[in-house]
Amino acid sequence: MTYIFNKSTTPELFIASLTDGIAVHLKNLYDLGARKFGILSIPPLGCCPIARSVSHGGCDDDTNKLASAFYTSFEFRLQNLSSTLEGFKYSLGNTYNMTMNIINNPRGFKNVTSACCGTEGPSGLSDCKEGVDLCPNRDDYLFWDAFHPSQKASILAAHVLVFSQDQNFVTPEAFITSSSSRPVSLTKWPNTFNVLRYSNQSKHIQLLRILKASISTNNFSIISQTYQIYMAMTLITQNPVLIVIYIAIIGVLTITKKGVASQTTGPIFIFGDSTVDVGTNNHIKNCSARADHPYYGIDYPGGVATGRFSNGLNSADGIVQLLGGYDLSPLPFLALVNDSSNFTGDILHGVNFASGGAGLLKETGEIFYGQVISMEEQIQQFATVQGNITASLGGSEAGLLLKDSMYIISVGSNDIMEYLFSHLVPPEVLIANLTAIYAIHLKNLYNLGARKFGILSIPEIGCCPMARSFTPTGDCSEEANNLAVASYASLESLLKNMSSTLEGFNDPFSVFKDVKSACCVDNTRKGFNNCSEGVDLCTNRDDYLFWDLFHPTQKAAILAAHELVSSEDPYLVTPINFGSLRKA
Incomplete structure (x- = not known):
């Protein structure tokens, strides 16, 4: 988002620099003993309420193109790290695709454009704080405030990241598979059931990976x-x-x-x-x-x-x-x-x-x-x-x-x-x-x-x-x-x-x-x-x-x-x- 406001370099150089920087961070974590990485990519920031408020209500294409380009570049870099660093395993969650899937097919959400918490004014969307507009049914909203998803949207995303076998959403494997040494605990069942009840991904909720892994x-x-x-x-x-x-x-x-x-x-x-x-x-x-x-x-x-x-x-x-x-x-x-x-x-x-x-x-x-x-x-x-x-x-x-x-x-x-x-x-x-x-x-x-x-x-x-x-x-x-x-x-x-x-x-x-x-x-x-x-x-x-x-x-x-x-x-x-x- 910071780049959108200053554009101090070309988009291509910006994406390359961003990818290089994250690769350095991952290498540092690897050197400290980390081996299993669950990584969330950049969502379609151009569709969040703050971006829409300055783009006449529609998604901002320039911002979304940057997010999409970053995913492609970063996925290639992760593949390289996995092939060169022994024991390096990763799952990359494509939050861009997840969010756009909901925006384009908003089943389970009645509002996928506005913030639940915040007041729209001449100067844009206000912060979420006491006294601003608050939606009556928060589960109807994809976005909680100007930038962030609602609790319901977050739980849905988490479930897809952990269990989905669809590589449009998580690649090369679900988080649960990358972490296969941790089987589902009996004490965690109630939370698992609650997440399942709210899921909106009809074809991607399978527990096959748990069975395969363990x-x-x-x-x-x-x-x-x-x-x-x-x-x-x-x-x-x-x-x-x-x-x-x-x-x-x-x-x-x-x-x-x-x-x-x-x-x-x-x-x-x-x-x-x-x-x-x-x-x-x-x-x-x-x-x-x-x-x-x-x-x-x-x-x-x-x-x-x-x-x-x-x-x-x-x-x-x-x-x-x-x-x-x-x-x-x-x-x-x-x-x-x-x-x-x-x-x-x-x-x-x-x-x-x-x-x-x-x-x-x-x-x-x-x-x-x-x-x-x-x-x-x-x-x-x-x-x-x-x-x-x-x-x-x-x-x-x-x-x-x-x-x-x-x-x-x-x-x-x-x-x-x-x-x-x-x-x-x-x-x-x-x-x-x-x-x-x-x-x-x-x-x-x-x-x-x-x-x-x-x-x-x-x-x-x-x-x-x-x-x-x-x-x-x-x-x-x-x-x-x-x-x-x-x-x-x-x-x-x-x-x-x-x-x-x-x-x-x-x-x-x-x-x-x-x-x-x-x-x-x-x-x-x-x-x-x-x-x-x-x-x-x-x-x-x-x-x-x-x-x-x-x-x-x-x-x-x-x-x-x-x-x-x-x-x-x-x-x-x-x-x-x-x-x-x-x-x-």
Whole structure:
């Protein structure tokens, strides 16, 4: 900015001098021991409010050309330093491109030209100080004062610098990769989630670099291709008797560890939401997402409402039965904690951590249901289990047991359902955030010893009775289904990229007479209403695909579990089915 006002030399000489000067500073830091450099280039200063105020409201082209020229010159100099100084590593953030991207596509910002704090007067824009004009909604503004970005803009930029794989924004690699010796800490998770929620870079928020940087390439491989199973809506329209069963709607990703030196199969650990919850929420005082009352469990042995969101068994039960060694899902973690007489012995048979209403995001479920156990907290509970198993068996034997165990995950639907009521960010940002957070969860489970993952993706939730109740015609919600499809595509893309570094990581049709309605529901009310004693209850529950407004019937859940465990069709489960994974 100083040069703009005096122009004591030509622009070319000025850029050369500036580049040389910074190179000297970097060399001095290198001589003092520095090796990893995260560098932010010069942003488009010609578009900041102070420049616009003296340029009749538009960006100042001369200033921006200098910033752009500096980036080109400086990038070349950094490449030279990297090739000549041993151990010199750098990440160069292109804040020019980042800022111009927002200015040209201002999604998430209502004002990308003015300062939030400052008064425009005849002599230009004033300093930000008490008494000047202050915008009422600071998150609407790209610029805080005459020169500097707002907090929201700064957080967005920081997230792109740390995680982006787009070399238009950071080159040659993201900051997190240049600093790969520092893995994500559990204590940092809340801050990570908050940053992700505010991100506005739909295609550039991936945590692949974390995984690439910190997992040995010889330990674990992941599928290179996965598939989404879509509900056959044309079949439903033409012949309501035929339908692809509910959880076969979901694509299934199976991840396996090769070469584990163990001839036994380890226990099964289950994570996620109400699709696989077997009573966790019964033990949470301030949780309204509960299924421990009639008519839930009406077909469970003894007619007991166990906390499963079903008329009887759910997918967790069906899967573990078919995998062998289990009659029902392992008990909930909180149930084992509350009856701790044989906690260490019980956890060796597996644990179910899933909590109805939970999601990938830590805050999902809190608004509608009060307290639920988020995926982050479920993994922290598993860390307790892992610690107890290690203390009981010793590090080597516990490690082999955990590597040979199976980890089933079904989560993400609640994140999308809550988004439909808020639309806090563009849909592509939501999907990118959910994919990135999923990567964090998988990485943290991996660090705790997990190797075999059976992952159930998000079904076409726009076709569940709750979503249909909000559409004028009672048809599927296209918006909800589009988000489900996009979430799978994004996860697939992430996993394809991971497959290059993480080695070692496999329609049915049934007869339902009703594939749209809930079997247990108060038909006099629209929208949210619970399956409870006294509401309408269908006479033949095996005729129904859906038990309540969200969840499949016992019949649908068991049919789906059968396909997950036994199917040889790669359209349903890939690269191998859960049964083969269990034996791997």
